Amino acid sequence: MPRAEREQQMLDAAVQTFGQRGYRAASMDEIAELAGVSKPLVYLYLNSKEDLFTACIRREAAALVAAVRGAVEPEGAAGPGMPADRQLWAGLTAFFAHTAEHPDGWAVLHQQARTHGEPFAAEVAEMRAELAAFVTGLIGEAARAAHQDPAFGDRDVSGLAQALVGAAESLAQWANETPGVSAHEAAATLMNxxxxxxxxxxxxxxxxxxx
Amino acid sequence: MPRAEREQQMLDAAVQTFGQRGYRAASMDEIAELAGVSKPLVYLYLNSKEDLFTACIRREAAALVAAVRGAVEPEGAAGPGMPADRQLWAGLTAFFAHTAEHPDGWAVLHQQARTHGEPFAAEVAEMRAELAAFVTGLIGEAARAAHQDPAFGDRDVSGLAQALVGAAESLAQWANETPGVSAHEAAATLMNxxxxxxxxxxxxxxxxxxx
Amino acid sequence: MPRAEREQQMLDAAVQTFGQRGYRAASMDEIAELAGVSKPLVYLYLNSKEDLFTACIRREAAALVAAVRGAVEPEGAAGPGMPADRQLWAGLTAFFAHTAEHPDGWAVLHQQARTHGEPFAAEVAEMRAELAAFVTGLIGEAARAAHQDPAFGDRDVSGLAQALVGAAESLAQWANETPGVSAHEAAATLMNxxxxxxxxxxxxxxxxxxx
Amino acid sequence: MPRAEREQQMLDAAVQTFGQRGYRAASMDEIAELAGVSKPLVYLYLNSKEDLFTACIRREAAALVAAVRGAVEPEGAAGPGMPADRQLWAGLTAFFAHTAEHPDGWAVLHQQARTHGEPFAAEVAEMRAELAAFVTGLIGEAARAAHQDPAFGDRDVSGLAQALVGAAESLAQWANETPGVSAHEAAATLMNxxxxxxxxxxxxxxxxxxx
DNA sequence: TATGAATGAGTTTTCATTCAT
DNA sequence: GATGAATGAAAACTCATTCAT
Known part of the structure; x- marks a missing residue:
């Protein structure tokens, strides 16, 4: 089996284990067994528990960002031409759909990575900043489109973006836990x-x- | 030294350690040392790591809820008579002030307790529900004061409360991390x-x- | 409360705890609590766990030996005049009755004391030797009464006594565990x-x- | 070194340590050191102290039973054809020889396993029942060979078997402790x-x- | 006489990590 | 490329024992 494929298997197993047990409680033994390989192989490919966790965070963060970006900027299409609210709506829907489909990955990003100190928190902060920047851009764009309010500074926008991202995260959790809440509904709630x-x-x- | 006082010392040390290291990474040795007592005494008074963590969560949750409640319902005063927005403003300001003053306690509640499974998540979920109910009450009150929209159901309100609480949590984190952001400013951002x-x-x- | 009485309470609690949990698994905490006193008092009266256990063994051994002796040599009566088999019968009946009435004490003597090495094994060996000597005496008496067999030496008698005592111990255990087996029946079985x-x-x- | 061999080394060390120190007093550290391996390896192969002790009991019980059975039913030979007393004699001789050669194993079975509660007592009770059944069979066979006494019920036989096994156990201990007592002599004493x-x-x- | 407060030392158990093959 | 065998270090928890009062 080619190396790349084996690595994905290991990451799959790691994301699942980290997501469900937490970083510290997840053992390399369990991950290796779930991946169907021996422990030394995990070390050979991914170096250490820390590196493995980092790799998980990166993969899941990239996938989430890609899902959101992909929804906002449909390839070759009128994406950028859409009004800001439609773009935000599309991004949120994709966000909620992705987190619902990858609960372990979302748990790794939202709960585990932020809880276990520096090497990891930075990694996820980067992703969060990326999403916040995207939102900030949309708000700014809309503000520019409207009659610009000069009393409305960068820090205000930044705070609003934080609030929006936090609200989205909270709703994602809520949607994952409450049966019958669709990505659509969560997005609509947040847009409203x-x-x-x-x-x-x-x-x-x-x-x-x-x- | 009397038992009650020692227990508070231990809880102080535990909150600090759990908040900074995380539940699993915090060792009882470290907590005991920080509290200035021997490990067996920690066990004698607080039974187990799990019980100790639960005690931390309860104490911090109670303190936070008390701070918010105290701000909204000033003793003997016109508290309930205030309009809903002023009540919400008062509560949020108190919330942000408290989380800024007790960052470790807030980390325990917001990051650690929710990340480490069932005995603990339930504990903090209760507090969150309490705050959400408070917000829901205010929103409902305001809605009733306005011309009631019959298409505006319980689940909508519940979703909105989740979003608001999530936004508040996110802003608390942001305010704690960004130098120069006051509780006042965070509350104003969220109100806006x-x-x-x-x-x-x-x-x-x-x-x-x-x- | 006078010291002697308190000490008996402690020994009662200790015998019960040691008998049920075993020497190592029994904790001084548990014994003190069961006795209704504080731990330092136990140490004040009985010095150490080892001394406490030794005191238990001595008390229970003395009680058992006294029960057997008392049955064989009824005060002032024709005890010594009885034929050897009647004396043995009386002793065995008393033995089985006593062990059935004091299962914890018997467990201390038969199971715990012999299992935990030197300070204690010697203590109980002494008691066992006393009982074996008693049996040996009876057998010897009987042998003398019969036409002495010169090929029947001390070691033979000693071995027989060991076998008899072992059989008695085993039957005591069996009688304690099997419902409906009386001291009477156990004694009869052994006599037969x-x-x-x-x-x-x-x-x-x-x-x-x-x- | 292959796993099976290492496991036997560990069991050897464990039997010796448990036999001499007792279950509770024996530490995994000591056992690992005596076996010449690290503690984690003991846990990797044998799971827990409880499982390790159980494995010791099983191995020693099986060895003892095999020794007795092997003596009574010599392969292919006239074993079953022998009269009951000769069979009993052969079994007892093998029993005393085995316990004399494996004093630690015998201590584990006779003293430690019975003293430490339920997971273990049951294990050794099974072995004891097997030996008792064997004895019961011989007695019953002999009884049938003689003119059957109808007043001689199952419980009587069971009690006699208990007495015999107890006597044998006691003699084994005695023979182990008294210098110069051979298996032969112990068996003869008991047969007599x-x-x-x-x-x-x-x-x-x-x-x-x-x- | 009696105890609340306190601890040093030791227990079982787990885990990330590395060789030798 | 892949693994069976092995371990150093540290974790949670317990216990017999002692002071100061």
């Missing part, structure tokens, strides 16, 4: 929650504690 | 993001993919 | 098994492999 | 003690307390 608010913001509606 | 959107929703503004 | 054989031996019936 | 008595019983000689 976020887009009308954002649109209002851009129209100058601002909430302030003093009034 | 959420409240204008919610208000719009209740006025019948709905986003839909088909248009 | 042993006495007819011994009587035959003394009449010169000898078994030999060559014929 | 038991067989003449049993023979007498079958001839209707019965001992009764009332006369």
């Amino acid at each position: 929650f976020a887009w009308t608010g954002l649109a209002g913001l851009m129209d100058g509606h601002r909430w302030s504690p003093t009034r | 993001f959420a409240w204008t959107g919610l208000a719009g929703l209740m006025d019948g503004h709905r986003w839909s993919p088909t248009r | 098994f042993a006495w007819t054989g011994l009587a035959g031996l003394m009449d010169g019936h000898r078994w030999s492999p060559t014929r | 003690f038991a067989w003449t008595g049993l023979a007498g019983l079958m001839d209707g000689h019965r001992w009764s307390p009332t006369r």
Whole structure:
């Protein structure tokens, strides 16, 4: 069996094990057995537990980002030409669909990687930044399209993106746990929650504690 | 030294260690040393690592909920009389202030407890449900105050609450990590993001993919 | 509460715990709790786990020996005047009755003390020797009463006594475990098994492999 | 070194350690060192202290039973044709010889296994039952060969077998501890003690307390 | 007389990792 | 390319024992 294929088998097993047990509780023994190979082979191909986990994070992050990107920019099509809200909608739908289809991968990214300190948190922070940048771009684009509000700075946008990504993550978890909640529904909930608010913001509606 | 005091010392040390290292990576040896006692004493007072972690979760959850509640319902005052948005604002400000002041406790609740399976996830889910119910109540109250939209069901509200809590959690993390972001600012960002959107929703503004 | 009484309480608790859990598995914590006193008091009165166990062995051994002796030599009565078989019968009945009434004490003597090496094995060996000597005496008396067989030496008698005591111990265990077997029945079984054989031996019936 | 051989080394070391120290007092560290391997290897091959002890019991029990059986039923030979007393004699001789040659194994079976509760006691009870059944068979056979006494029921036979096995165990201990006592002598002592008595019983000689 | 508070030393068990083949 | 054999290091947990009061 070619090396590349064996490696994918191992990563599959690792993602499943890490996702379900957690980084520390997952043992290399279990992963090797699930992958159907001997432990030394895992080390030969992937060096160490840390490297293996990192490889899992990278693969899953890339897959998730690709799924979102692919939905927003359909190859050769009018993707970029779509209005910002439709692009956001497409991205969110893809996001929720992907996380629902790959729960172990999502658990690795969302729960395990962020929980186990530095080598890993950075890895997933990068992906998160990528998604946040994408959202930021859309919001910025929309803001530009509307009559730009000069009091609306970069940090505001950044905070809003954080909020949106956090809301999306929370809803992904909720959708995975609550039976009968589809990716479609989750995306719609979030669009309703976020887009009308954002649109209002851009129209100058601002909430302030003093009034 | 009396038992109750020693126990608090141990919990302090445990929260710090669990928050920084994670549940599995934290060793009882380290916790005991940080608390300035011997390991057997930790076991004598708190039984097991699992029980110790549970005790941490409970204490931190109770403290966080108390902080939020205390801000929303100032003793003897006009608390309940305040409009919903002011109540939400007060609660969020307290939430962000508390998480900023107790980063390890927040890490225990937000990252560690949810990552390590059943005895613990349930514990924190209870707290989350409590906060979500509080938010749901406010949204519902506001919706009732506005002209009720009959197409706006329980599940919608539940989804919105999930989104809001997730956004808050994400912003708490962001505020903790980004220097110079105050609790005030995080709360304002979230109010802007959420409240204008919610208000719009209740006025019948709905986003839909088909248009 | 006077010291002597407290000590008996502790020994009661210790015998029960040692008998049921074994010497190593029994913890001083458990014994102290069962006795209703604090651990330091146990140490104050009985010094150490080893001393406590030794005290248990001594007390139980003395009680067992006293029960047997008391049955064989009824105070002031015709005890010594009884024929050897009646004396043996009386002793065995008392032995089985006592072990049935004090299963934990018997477990301490028969199972635990012999299993845990030198300080203790010697203690119980002494008691066993005392009982064996008693039996040996009876057999010897009977042999003398019969026409002495000069080929019947001390070692033979000693071996027979060992066999008899072993048989008694085994039957005690059997009687304790098998419902419905009374001390009476166990004693009768052993008398049948042993006495007819011994009587035959003394009449010169000898078994030999060559014929 | 192949696994099977290493396992035997470990069992050898374990039997010796358990036999001399007792189950609880024996530490896995000591066993591993005596076996000349590292502790993890002991766990890899034998799972746990409990499993290791069980494996010891099984191996020693099987060896003892095989030794006795092998002596009573010499392959292809007139074994079954021998009279009951000769068969018993052969079995006892083999029993005493085996226990004398494997004192640690015998200690494991006779002292340790019975003292440490349920997973183990059952294991050794099975072996004991096997030996008792063997003895019971011989006695029954002999009884049938003689003029059957109808008042001689199953429970009587069972009690006699218990007594005989107990006597044998006690003599084995005695022979192991007393210098100069051979297996031959121990077997002869027991045959004298038991067989003449049993023979007498079958001839209707019965001992009764009332006369 | 009696105890709440405290610990040093040791237990079983697990795991990431590496040779020799 | 692949594995059976093996281990150093560390984890959670327990226990007999002692002070200070």
